[in-house]
Amino acid sequence: MHLVTGLIGLIALIGLIVVRVPIAYSMIVVGGIGIAYLNGTDILMAQLKDLAWAQFSVYDLSVVPLFVLMGNIATRAGLSNDLFRAANAWLGRFRGGVAMAAIAACAGFGSVCGSSLATASTMGQVALPELRRYRYSGSLATGTLAAGGVLGILIPPSVVLVVYAVIVEANIVTMFMAAFLPGMLAVILFLLTIAVYVRVRPDAGPRGAVVDRDELISATMNMVPVLTIFGLVIGGIYFGFFNPTPAAAIGVFLVILYGLAKRVLKLKDFRYALLETAKTSGMIYLILLGAELLKIFMSRGGVPQAAAEMMVNSGLPPLAILGLLLVALIILGCLMDSLSMILLAIPFFWPVIADLDFGMNPEDVKIWFGILALIVVELGLITPPVGMNVFIISTLDPNTPMSETFKGVAPFFFAELLRVVLLVAFPAITLWLPRFLSG
Amino acid sequence: EEQIKFKLHHFLGPKAPAHSQMLVPWAERIEKASNGRVKIEIYPSMSLGGKPPQLPRQVRDGIVDLAWFVNGYAAGLFPRTEVFELPGVHQGNAAATNLAMNELYKDHLAAEFKGLKPMFLHVHGGMALQMADKEVRTPADLEGLKMRIPSRTGGWVLEELGANPVKTSVPDLPLALSKKVVDGALIPFEIIPALKIQEQTQYQIEGPNGKRLGTLTFQVAMNQAKWDSLPADIQQIFTDNSGPEWLKEVGQVWDNAEKGGLAVAVKAGNKHVQLTEAEWAALEQKASPAVDRWAEEISSKGVDGKALYDLAVATVSKYMK
Amino acid sequence: MVTNTQSWTRAYALVHRLCEIWALAGGVLLLAVVLVNAYSITADILFGIPLTGDFELTEMGIAIAIFSFLPYCQITGSNVSADIFTMRAGRLALALMGLLAGLLALAFSLILLWRMSAGLQDYITYEEVTAIFSIPIWIGFIPALVSLCLLVAASLMTAIDCMKTRRRA
Numbered sequence: 001m002h003l004v005t006g007l008i009g010l011i012a013l014i015g016l017i018v019v020r021v022p023i024a025y026s027m028i029v030v031g032g033i034g035i036a037y038l039n040g041t042d043i044l045m046a047q048l049k050d051l052a053w054a055q056f057s058v059y060d061l062s063v064v065p066l067f068v069l070m071g072n073i074a075t076r077a078g079l080s081n082d083l084f085r086a087a088n089a090w091l092g093r094f095r096g097g098v099a100m101a102a103i104a105a106c107a108g109f110g111s112v113c114g115s116s117l118a119t120a121s122t123m124g125q126v127a128l129p130e131l132r133r134y135r136y137s138g139s140l141a142t143g144t145l146a147a148g149g150v151l152g153i154l155i156p157p158s159v160v161l162v163v164y165a166v167i168v169e170a171n172i173v174t175m176f177m178a179a180f181l182p183g184m185l186a187v188i189l190f191l192l193t194i195a196v197y198v199r200v201r202p203d204a205g206p207r208g209a210v211v212d213r214d215e216l217i218s219a220t221m222n223m224v225p226v227l228t229i230f231g232l233v234i235g236g237i238y239f240g241f242f243n244p245t246p247a248a249a250i251g252v253f254l255v256i257l258y259g260l261a262k263r264v265l266k267l268k269d270f271r272y273a274l275l276e277t278a279k280t281s282g283m284i285y286l287i288l289l290g291a292e293l294l295k296i297f298m299s300r301g302g303v304p305q306a307a308a309e310m311m312v313n314s315g316l317p318p319l320a321i322l323g324l325l326l327v328a329l330i331i332l333g334c335l336m337d338s339l340s341m342i343l344l345a346i347p348f349f350w351p352v353i354a355d356l357d358f359g360m361n362p363e364d365v366k367i368w369f370g371i372l373a374l375i376v377v378e379l380g381l382i383t384p385p386v387g388m389n390v391f392i393i394s395t396l397d398p399n400t401p402m403s404e405t406f407k408g409v410a411p412f413f414f415a416e417l418l419r420v421v422l423l424v425a426f427p428a429i430t431l432w433l434p435r436f437l438s439g
Numbered sequence: 440e441e442q443i444k445f446k447l448h449h450f451l452g453p454k455a456p457a458h459s460q461m462l463v464p465w466a467e468r469i470e471k472a473s474n475g476r477v478k479i480e481i482y483p484s485m486s487l488g489g490k491p492p493q494l495p496r497q498v499r500d501g502i503v504d505l506a507w508f509v510n511g512y513a514a515g516l517f518p519r520t521e522v523f524e525l526p527g528v529h530q531g532n533a534a535a536t537n538l539a540m541n542e543l544y545k546d547h548l549a550a551e552f553k554g555l556k557p558m559f560l561h562v563h564g565g566m567a568l569q570m571a572d573k574e575v576r577t578p579a580d581l582e583g584l585k586m587r588i589p590s591r592t593g594g595w596v597l598e599e600l601g602a603n604p605v606k607t608s609v610p611d612l613p614l615a616l617s618k619k620v621v622d623g624a625l626i627p628f629e630i631i632p633a634l635k636i637q638e639q640t641q642y643q644i645e646g647p648n649g650k651r652l653g654t655l656t657f658q659v660a661m662n663q664a665k666w667d668s669l670p671a672d673i674q675q676i677f678t679d680n681s682g683p684e685w686l687k688e689v690g691q692v693w694d695n696a697e698k699g700g701l702a703v704a705v706k707a708g709n710k711h712v713q714l715t716e717a718e719w720a721a722l723e724q725k726a727s728p729a730v731d732r733w734a735e736e737i738s739s740k741g742v743d744g745k746a747l748y749d750l751a752v753a754t755v756s757k758y759m760k
Numbered sequence: 761m762v763t764n765t766q767s768w769t770r771a772y773a774l775v776h777r778l779c780e781i782w783a784l785a786g787g788v789l790l791l792a793v794v795l796v797n798a799y800s801i802t803a804d805i806l807f808g809i810p811l812t813g814d815f816e817l818t819e820m821g822i823a824i825a826i827f828s829f830l831p832y833c834q835i836t837g838s839n840v841s842a843d844i845f846t847m848r849a850g851r852l853a854l855a856l857m858g859l860l861a862g863l864l865a866l867a868f869s870l871i872l873l874w875r876m877s878a879g880l881q882d883y884i885t886y887e888e889v890t891a892i893f894s895i896p897i898w899i900g901f902i903p904a905l906v907s908l909c910l911l912v913a914a915s916l917m918t919a920i921d922c923m924k925t926r927r928r929a
């Protein structure tokens with residue numbers, strides 16, 4: 001009975017999404033009508049008096065618009081150019097090196113930007129012309145950047161991770177610590193993927209220019225400010241100098257200083273950064289509101305409890321259930337963006353996971369599952385049919401058909417699957433750093 | 440006859456003692472006494488939406504039938520009831536404070552409960568000082584330290600004691616302590632086991648005979664219209680199971696939780712500090728402007744704050760015997 | 761007909777402009793939140809005295825800013841949707857889907873405007889204040905209601921825009 005309610009709600013939701021109703025409004029409509037249907041219109045109308053206000057004023061979520069702003073200012077401040085120039089000075093000389101440099105620069109940019117799409121589009125604009133100049137195949141060039149964009153979210157700060165922490169009541173700082181080593185692992189696996197790719201297809205990724213010593217030093221020096229900002233913001237969070245919200249504020253401040261010092265930030269750049277932040281943050285918070293309404297509907301219908309009970313009573317081993325849930329997230333990734341997915345699925349999936357015995361303490365499971373979920377929802381960005389990163393890179397490079405980009409991104413997809421397997425098999429990769437740093 | 444259903448909403452998880460040792464037994468007793476005519480479904484973890492400060496509004500508006508909440512989370516909604524949070528009122532015996540609140544409710548507190556029908560008001564074990572690495576015995580020891588505030592009035596107390604009040608959510612407290620974002624917290628011992636506070640602190644500090652620097656007040660409230668719609672015998676069942684006997688039991692649950700929490704800390708090698716009468720008096724004396732601050736603020740609502748404070752102190756003392 | 765189209769274009773441009781200005785105002789508020797936090801943490805690190813109550817200023821500032829972003833999101837079509845299933849749909853079908861989305865947004869913004877006005881009343885009657893500075897919460901509802909008025913206008917514009925497209929199709 002409860003599960004039927006949930007199923008009807010889910011079908012209605014998918015129906016609205018398919019006919020292009022924005023995901024936030026689809027959630028709002030299904031959640032609102034569901035509450036009214038189950039418990040009456042009066043309750044819904046009373047709750048709407050301050051639900052949005054409450055949802056928008058959650059302190060822990062205040063880091064989201066701040067990190068979005070930081071990323072947008074970084075985009076306008078020319079930070080991406082410096083990163084790529086330095087990475088390319090070191091790596092460009094190797095076979096596939098320009099693509100490797102793009103990955104490294106994506107990782108660097110991801111360390112100041114909380115969004116995957118912003119990382120993909122910013123680094124795409126910087127690196128695509130270079131990749132084309134060295135005659136990289138369209139498939140490898142665009143695939144690399146679409147995959148590299150994912151690092152924007154896998155390396156802290158990360159908007160999706162903040163939202164996950166708020167839902168399961170985990171500590172945001174602990175989640176940021178936990179994401180770090182898996183993020184580094186992603187960078188290593190992506191670099192290896194390119195190395196293998198160009199070994200199989202040498203003409204896809206020729207060697208770039210060998211730079212002289214002076215250029216190597218000057219390019220490296222240029223990268224120092226970015227590393228300093230990352231060190232202060234994320235290091236400051238890790239080592240407890242400040243909470244995430246003040247850290248993000250400091251980050252915004254430093255990126256502005258960087259842009260002003262470089263004389264690239266003009267008034268119009270601020271205007272642009274603020275308006276982009278308005279678009280992204282407004283969209284995110286509207287989805288948060290929709291997800292809250294949907295959660296209320298499902299709770300009133302008894303759905304999460306029923307779903308958790310069914311899973312736990314299914315008799316499947318914990319790892320099989322974990323696998324099923326992760327696969328479900330990958331499939332959902334075809335439909336919606338990562339944030340909507342986390343908001344939609346985690347309230348149902350977390351109670352199931354929390355009830356299973358993985359031989360770890362519950363707090364560790366919370367962290368470990370969060371990182372796994374983060375990775376698989378991000379996979380949705382590079383898988384067909386809806387791969388937002390692939391779409392973005394395609395608009396930047398009209399000469400490469402989208403099908404080629406999807407082909408180019410496939411090896412990275414398998415690298416990510418390998419990473420999921422590694423993280424499942426060795427929880428310590430995720431759990432070691434938070435343990436070490438919280439002493 | 441049709442079963443009457445209630446949705447009881449609250450902000451803690453289903454594993455919290457408040458859920459399993461207070462709310463669940465209360466609901467079960469009422470269901471049993473009604474021979475199944477009443478059904479109370481409990482929704483933990485804010486699963487029916489919103490943030491904890493909104494719970495009183497949710498009850499008033501009938502979004503939920505019942506809710507359990509901290510009165511002070513929505514600052515300003517229950518200014519009179521706030522008197523029981525002030526230093527010098529709660530004496531480290533939760534049952535006594537519960538009974539005092541019950542006694543003063545009708546004549547002195549009820550005005551601020553419009554639209555709500557409180558089932559019962561209660562407090563937790565009270566605010567102790569739990570410090571990372573500083574033994575606090577005098578106000579001077581607190582000077583300049585960053586302390587986690589439990590509530591508005593708790594913030595005032597800390598200010599008067601010379602500390603810098605810092606806001607940290609309860610789940611974030613262990614990390615805040617380990618990272619020195621705060622040097623300590625004004626919080627009951629009861630939370631020690633759930634958050635492993637014993638690992639991040641060395642000192643558990645309270646007054647003589649378990650005296651505390653104030654407490655938090657809570658209530659379980661029913662929507663007034665829902666209450667009015669109930670048959671008299673069902674109303675009676677709610678009243679009977681929420682009266683003085685129950686208040687004593689609730690007091691026992693919270694005070695036991697204090698003992699349990701403290702035992703965990705002591706077992707881990709932490710120092711349990713019980714201040715002397717003289718030390719305690721000095722601390723309360725230094726904190727007392729917080730009481731004046733409250734009294735002055737509430738005078739704007741036409742309440743004689745000083746008189747209400749004295750009455751609260753006297754009534755709690757009466758039940759201590 | 762020509763004047764009709766012209767006045768429509770002008771109305772649309774006006775709403776777009778207003779949404780943009782309002783969003784920029786919200787953006788400036790966001791920068792103010794940045795300053796408050798940066799000041800607080802700097803004072804904390806240098807002198808050990810953080811700005812008490814920075815968190816409640818942050819909560820209110822962010823909430824007000826987010827409300828101010830919603831109309832701009834609507835008028836610029838920034839709310840994500842999945843268009844993969846309908847990439848080959850005809851223009852009429854696309855216009856109808858756009859109309860549906862626009863009307864849902866319009867209905868939502870009207871209901872929320874109505875309900876949050878009641879919420880304002882409620883927060884004045886049962887006044888709740890912030891813990892440190894004792895700022896009444898209802899103050900934040902006022903700019904939020906202005907944002908919702910703009911959201912109504914923006915949703916109306918996006919819905920009408922789809923109908924115009926349909927007529928042209």
Ligand code: NA
Nearest residue numbers: 110152155157
């Ligand atoms: Na990032």
Ligand code: NA
Nearest residue numbers: 333380383386
């Ligand atoms: Na996808």
